[in-house]
Every structure is written in C-alpha cells, then in structure tokens.
Amino acid sequence: MIRRLCILGIGLIGGSLALALKQSGGVGEIVGYEQDSVRRSKALALGIVDRIESSLEEALKDADVVVLAVPLSAMEVLFQEMASSLKLGTVVTDVGSVKDSVVTAARARLGDNITYFVPGHPIAGAEKNGPEAATADLFFLHKVILTPLSENCASAVKVVRAMWRQVGAEVIETSASYHDKMLAGTSHLPHVLAYALVDLLTNLGETQEIFQFAAGGFRDFSRTASSDPIVWRDICLANREPLLDLLEQFRAELHRISEAILYSDEAKLVEIFTRAKAARDAHYKV
Known part of the structure; x- marks a missing residue:
C-alpha cells in the first residue's frame, strides 16, 4: 500500500x-x-x-x-x-x-x-x-x-x-523509443487523421449538412477529434520524428489508393482493402 x-x-x-x-x-x-x-x-x-x-x-x-x-x-x-x-x-x-x-x-x-x-x-x-x-x-x-x-x-x-x-x-x-514508435502509429497518427478529416469537411462549408448525413462510421472515426487540442499539440511536437515518418508513409498509401481509383484499378483496391480487413479482424472481434 x-x-x-x-x-x-x-x-x-x-x-x-x-x-x-x-x-x-x-x-x-x-x-x-x-x-x-x-x-x-x-x-x-x-x-x-x-x-x-x-x-x-x-x-x-x-x-x-x-x-x-x-x-x-x-x-x-x-x-x-x-x-x-x-x-x-x-x-x-x-x-x-x-x-x-x-x-x-x-x-x-x-x-x-x-x-x-x-x-x-x-x-x-x-x-x-x-x-x-x-x-x-x-x-x-x-x-x-x-x-x-x-x-x-x-x-x-x-x-x-x-x-x-x-x-x-x-x-x-x-524502451522509451520503442514506445514512442508504436504509439505514433496506434494513437498519435489516428488522432491527427481525425482532426484533419473533420477540419477538411468543416472547411468545405455546409457543416450542418455534412454532420446530418454522417453515419456511425464517421462518428466512431472522428471521435478523437473531440480531444483536447493543447494536449495533442504537445504530443505531436514531442513525438515529432516518428509521427512525421508515418505521415509520409500514410501520404504514399493515400496516393496508391488515389491512383487505383483514378485508373479504376479494381484489383488494387480489393487487395489493399482485403489486406487491411484481415489485419484488423485478426486483432479485434468488433
């Protein structure tokens, strides 16, 4: 005690x-x-x-x-x-x-x-x-x-x-370094993405209409955008290098998906989505 x-x-x-x-x-x-x-x-x-x-x-x-x-x-x-x-x-x-x-x-x-x-x-x-x-x-x-x-x-x-x-x-x-590398991907990057998505949609205008038509998936994904902005400013800056590295990799992943959509590459979209679904399903039941 x-x-x-x-x-x-x-x-x-x-x-x-x-x-x-x-x-x-x-x-x-x-x-x-x-x-x-x-x-x-x-x-x-x-x-x-x-x-x-x-x-x-x-x-x-x-x-x-x-x-x-x-x-x-x-x-x-x-x-x-x-x-x-x-x-x-x-x-x-x-x-x-x-x-x-x-x-x-x-x-x-x-x-x-x-x-x-x-x-x-x-x-x-x-x-x-x-x-x-x-x-x-x-x-x-x-x-x-x-x-x-x-x-x-x-x-x-x-x-x-x-x-x-x-x-x-x-x-x-x-170790501290391993912790920061892992949390950059599982916590820090998802928070940044949630903030970025909500900010993007807000800047498009018609905010009320956007949220009116949002389903549960958007609510779940955007939930972390309700977190304290000052706290997350500090986290982003304190874990700058691992987070920047992942943001670059995420940008490349978005580019691959964008290219697949642009050229109607059905096989590439299914490949990416299937791989992601399998990884997620292997670790979470819901």
Missing part, C-alpha cells in the same frame, strides 16, 4: 488514478497539486483527493509516490521545480503519451532523484477532461506501459508496477 500519494494535475488521468486507488484500498492519503482554483475545488468536492495544494512544496511534503499527470509541455518545468522538494527515495512516475522527451527532461532536471523516476503511460483515456471526467474503472483491464531507465533501482520499478496492477491494469515494460 502507498502511504501518501501525491498527484500533480487532477484531470481525467490523475483523477481516475486517485479514485481507482481509493476504491481498491491501495493508498492511505492522496494529496493533489493544482494551480487552477476551479479544479482544486472540484477535486475536493468530488472526493478525488483528501487534500489539495496550490504550493508544490506543500503537496510533495512526505510523499512516498509522486505521479505527474500534466501536459507534456509542463513536464520539464515541473521536474525542475520539484527536484529540491523531493525527499531522496520518493518514487516518481508520469502518465505522458510520449516517453523519450519526458526521459530527457527528467535526466536534465531531477539530479540524483532520477534513480527513482520510472516513466509510464496508461493506454486509456477519453475525449473529456477535468476532475469531473475522472472514473475509478478507467484503467481496469487496460494496458500500462512502463519504460524503466538504466539508472532505476529495482524497488522503484516494483512500486510503480504494483500501483498500476492495484487498479486492474496490465503492465508492460519496454
């Missing part, structure tokens, strides 16, 4: 982790850190945290585990500000969707505390944010990827792994 947990940033992910640990009995006290006064009030009113601070030093005092649940662009500054307030041996982790940039920032700012920083990323979420979006079952039966560092002590990794298992998640360990 974690005696005192400090969560920096009480939104969907940080708030859901707090609720899940409370429900599972995996934590004693949860202290939140939020600079936004409205979020502080909501987090307390919803029972997400036991105490919430606007002072980082006060929030970190005597914490056994600290979770950074803030946007990627805020990570480095927060690492720098918290370094002097951490007691040596406090386990620190994060929930960022990109790992290489977070690891670089942590190594630059945490000093000796880098030994106890275990990067992580829960593969779970929703398009809504804020404390009111938090739910205790968000991580149940979902994957959490840890990317331990060469500097890590085994006990720190064990604590973070146990925390996520406590809330029903399946924990996987890999």
